[in-house]
Amino acid sequence: MNILVLGGGGREHAIAWALAKSPRTDALYVAPGNGGTASIARNVPGLDAEDGRAVLAFAEEHAIDLVVIGPEAPLVAGVADVLREAGIAVFGPDAQGAQLEGSKTFSKRFMDANDIPTARYGSFTEQEPALAYVRELGAPVVVKADGLAAGKGVVVAETVEDAEEAVRECFEGAFGEAGSTVVVEECLTGPECSILAFVSGGKAHCMATAQDHKRAFDGDRGPNTGGMGVYSPVPIVMPDELAVMHEVMEKAAEATAREFDNDYRGVLYGGFMLTPEGPKVLEFNARFGDPETQVVLPRLEADLVDILLAAAEGRPDDIDLRWSEQWAVCVVLASEGYPGAYEKGKVILGVEEAEELDGVTVFHAGTARNADDELVTAGGRVLNVVALGDTFDEAREKAYEACDLINFEGKQYRTDIGKKAAAGRSAWE
Template identity: 50%
Template sequence: MKVLLIGSGGREHALAWKIAASPLLGKLYAAPGNPGIARHAECVALDVTDHQAVVAFCRGHGIDLVVVGPEAPLVAGLADDLAAAAIPVFGPTAAAARLEGSKGFTKDLCRRYAIPTAAYARFRDAAQARAYVESVGVPIVVKADGLAAGKGVTIAFSEEAALAAIDECFSGAFGESGAEVVIEEYLEGEEASFFCLCDGRTALPFGTAQDHKRVGEGDTGPNTGGMGAYSPAPVMDAAMVERCMREIIEPTLKGMAEMGAPFTGVLYAGLMITADGPSLIEYNVRFGDPECQVLMPRLKDDLLALMKGAVDGQLARMSARWREEAALTVVLAARGYPATPEKGSAIAGVEAAGAQEGVEIFHAGTALREGRLIANGGRVLNVTALGASVTAARDAAYRAVDRIDWPEGFCRRDIGWRAIGREAAGR
């Protein structure tokens, strides 16, 4: 098979690494890719916002499958335009991608199909939103309705913070994504990420993870795209997975099909495991980043075969097997992230770090300048390790981190703290 992978981040590097191991693969292209992805694929300068250019590339190169990594092209309808050109694509249509593209759409779906989620209200008027907060009180969660690169969510523990978040959305900080806000009740519990491959009718459970959104140790500071992750998530035992499938995933697939927008691709449920059970926080319509970087090293089966099975509607007869080891990834970010990351600094020692057994270094925001690896984004490298436990994976990952010479970078030193605490307590 000839495959085109869309994207340029750490998630896409992990996908390229795994797809490249498939015996089904003939040739892998990546648009635009990055220096790490270039080890596994031919990177091509293709404007992925120009859907007809993508279609032309696929036709000209005999592409058998397009794998879309990030959410923005899906919300923009890339899968629709590829399908219209009879080019198979792993990823949902624009109508199905509303599950991520509009938080209000997803909340309404939950209400309609009795899917457990936090109580909410939707607003297009700042004054009405402010009055609602003043009436219900805090803590409360304020979300920009549309895509906001992981930065349009505020967990407000004071009324002042909630009102400021509303003003930020309606002032245009997130563009059209903030033209509507969703305000939700605050849920107590433990967050987890749950993934399923979907073919429109069948959902195949595809692993669990937990990530660390806040930039600072002890889960402090502003939210980021993710500073690290580990898999599996201890809170997601077999009984909880079964319950999530029954109460959340299966009603979602049924509802989308009934709406005429069957979901194909990977469905990523962000969950809060409360005292009453699982509650849906949000849906994403692609692999998480950095969760993908801990799922791929644990997957024993052929990712490309599973993706093809999803596209062909064959998931009911397929399964996914996982290594018993835990995986943990540490994000190395550029100084200034998540506000204004400093770009252009040189990075050394990546080869030595990645040479350790059980360690993979996935590139995110990197570039090459005169043969030297440099930082070219906020989240720059994902240092990933396998281990017999989360503690062992953590130790291996940080040993690799310490071999990378990049004074302008930083990372959290407490990735996996919740699971490691459980392990230390023997739970």
């Protein structure tokens, strides 16, 4: 098969890596790709992944059998719609289904309509009613830009004043059109956890649990980021909580088949809070998580091509998932200054040495090749260092051993990925 992956981050490198292992994969393309995908696939830097017609033209010219859409923006832009209409198998929901991520208001209403446990909320298109609702809920409170904001449009405000400022920033254009509608939510308490599911034909095939670390610095301090590290499975999730999470994902998948015009065929990402009242949904995303994918796919023992094609073709009963019992830990190496301003073009050394360690894989997120063919930094999150181990501690130690072998100017990373979970559920109390 000829396969095209849309996207250029660590998630897409992990997807391409898993696809490349399949005997069914012939030609593999990644658009735009990065310095890591270039070693296992052909990068297509000139293809606009959000332009459905351009993607279709490329797919027809290169006899693409399956398109896998990584990021949310092409999904919301309707790229999957264009491809499906032309008869090309595509893994990723259409534009309507992608609104589960593209609009927090749409997603919240979907949850309400289908009795999915979530936080109380209000959705507002004007500033004053939003401010009034903030005061009604009181602090702490969560303020969200309704649309896509590259993971930056959510503020967990500890005071009413901070929440009011966040509301004003949204309506004053801090997030562009994404902030023209604002969602204000009650602040749930407890550990966060995510579970992804392959969805097709109204059925959900749940993947392994994962837990991201969104804050920039050790001890969950600093600004939110796209994710500084993650592990799978999540040891603090109790069996009864996992059962509820699976039920929620199955209920959501059934609802997509019932409520949406077209079959939802792609990943449904459930972001949960493990509250004292039980798991509640913080958000749904319409694609593979980043960096969750980087620890989930290395534990997948089934053929990813078979899975994605079955979902894309509406054959959910043909999806067969098998998981390794090993633990996976990912540490993100970022550019100095991330998630704020950062410099690019710093030469990266030691990746090959890190990957010589047993069970270590380095997925590239923000890398490129310079004129001298040197690997250089090209983004905020630069590398995802992933280690597999027979125990949680072994995987953590191996990941950090690999991190020590990789160097570039301004290398920044958290030293406590997984530490809190290793201490047990009481660490959140």
